[in-house]
Amino acid sequence: MEATFRIWRGALGSGTFADYRTETSDGMVVLDAVHDIQATQAPDLAVRWNCKAGKCGSCSAEVNGRPRLMCMTRLSDLDLSKPVTIEPMQAFPHSRDLVTDVSWNFRVKHQIKPFTPRTPDAADGTWRMQQEDVDRVQEFRKCIECFLCQDVCHVLRDHHLHEEFVGPRYLVYTSALEMHPLDTQERRDELRKAHGIGYCNITKCCTTVCPEGIQITDNAIIPMKERVMDHAFDPIVKLVGLMTGKVAGP
Numbered sequence: 001m002e003a004t005f006r007i008w009r010g011a012l013g014s015g016t017f018a019d020y021r022t023e024t025s026d027g028m029v030v031l032d033a034v035h036d037i038q039a040t041q042a043p044d045l046a047v048r049w050n051c052k053a054g055k056c057g058s059c060s061a062e063v064n065g066r067p068r069l070m071c072m073t074r075l076s077d078l079d080l081s082k083p084v085t086i087e088p089m090q091a092f093p094h095s096r097d098l099v100t101d102v103s104w105n106f107r108v109k110h111q112i113k114p115f116t117p118r119t120p121d122a123a124d125g126t127w128r129m130q131q132e133d134v135d136r137v138q139e140f141r142k143c144i145e146c147f148l149c150q151d152v153c154h155v156l157r158d159h160h161l162h163e164e165f166v167g168p169r170y171l172v173y174t175s176a177l178e179m180h181p182l183d184t185q186e187r188r189d190e191l192r193k194a195h196g197i198g199y200c201n202i203t204k205c206c207t208t209v210c211p212e213g214i215q216i217t218d219n220a221i222i223p224m225k226e227r228v229m230d231h232a233f234d235p236i237v238k239l240v241g242l243m244t245g246k247v248a249g250p
Contacts, residue, residue, distance in 0.1 A: 003080040005033055007045070008087040011096040018042075019083060024075050030086065031059055031070040034098075046097035054211055057146030061098050062087045067148040067209045089151040102147050108166050111194070112174055117182040133181040139219060140176035142212040145169065149206035149216060155199045165196035168206035168216050175220035178227065188231040197221070197228055 002021050009018045020037045031049055038045045049059040052071045059070040064078065064085055078084055092100040121128045149168040155161050166174075174191060177183050191197045202225075204217045214220075231237055 001080065003033070003075070004083040005037060006083040006085045007034070007037070007042075007098070009042075009045070009097055011094070013094045015094075015097075017085065017087075024080065026076070028075045029071055030061075030063055030068075030073040030075065030078075030084070033075065033084075034070060034086065046095070046099045048099050055144055057144040060089055060146045060148050060151065062089060062151070067151045069146060069148070069211050072211055089147065091151040091153065091157040092147070104162060105145070105147055105150065105167075105169065108170050109173065112166075112170060112177070113185040113187050113190070115177055115180065115183055116185045118184045127182055129181040133179075137176045137179050139214055140172050142214055143169065143172060144212060146211060148209045148211065152205045152209045153200075154203070154205070155196075161196065161199060165199045168200070168221065170195070171197060171200070171224060172214065172216055172220045175224050178224065188228045191224060192228045192232055197225060200225070 001024055003024050005020050005022065006017045007020060009015050020041050022033055022036045022040070024033060031047075031052060034045070034047055038047065047059070047061075047070075049071065050056040051058070054069055054072040057069070060067065061070050062068070062085075063070065063073050067089065070086070075084075086098065088094055088098050088100045089102075092102050092104065095101050117127070120126055147169060149172075150156055153167055155165045156167050171191075174187055174195070177185065178187055200221055202217050202222060207214070207216045207218070210216060
């Protein structure tokens with residue numbers, strides 16, 4: 001059957017939707033339709049993609065208003081009796097058509113203290129750790145950096161607080177570091193002040209759009225909020241800080 005795809009066309013934040021009709025078939029995903037339109041009707045249509053297997057995160061866009069990977073959104077799951085709208089992510093600067101500039105995310109990553117392991121436990125240079133500690137952070141390693149969680153986050157999307165909040169992707173990344181049994185870095189003050197973890201009001205919208213099924217809110221953000229607040233306001237922590245000369249700031 002034929003279906004209509006309403007695709008955003010334009011550059012640098014300006015543009016409009018253009019309608020294209022193309023033939024669809026069983027098993028097609030949104031990216032297939034976009035490629036057909038690009039091949040037959042709009043050769044200058046800009047779209048970012050790579051693996052077409054849901055593992056590279058390149059083809060992130062908004063389909064019918066919802067952040068999705070185009071290569072993992074089946075047409076059979078959409079109502080093709082109505083136009084399917086496809087537009088670029090809204091939380092980042094628009095480049096052209098369906099492409100956005102996500103380089104801000106990589107700059108943010110450089111602001112987070114890197115993994116720094118403690119001294120090995122054994123004379124042969126190896127460490128000892130519990131399997132449960134290893135399993136705890138494995139979930140966070142599934143992230144493909146599609147930035148859909150960043151796109152749906154109201155702090156970035158609606159309030160544009162990019163200079164004050166690192167977003168759910170990098171709260172997950174920091175959680176993986178903080179929960180690693182070998183890491184020695186202290187990041188809790190930075191999370192509260194420079195990285196803005198307090199802006200997150202745990203609506204779970206980021207968890208909802210994650211194509212890897214990472215429980216971003218429950219397993220990463222909430223535990224880190226608890227750690228940060230305990231570190232900043234727990235009276236015992238304050239007392240230890242006074243005794244050691246390392247008092248958490250206001």
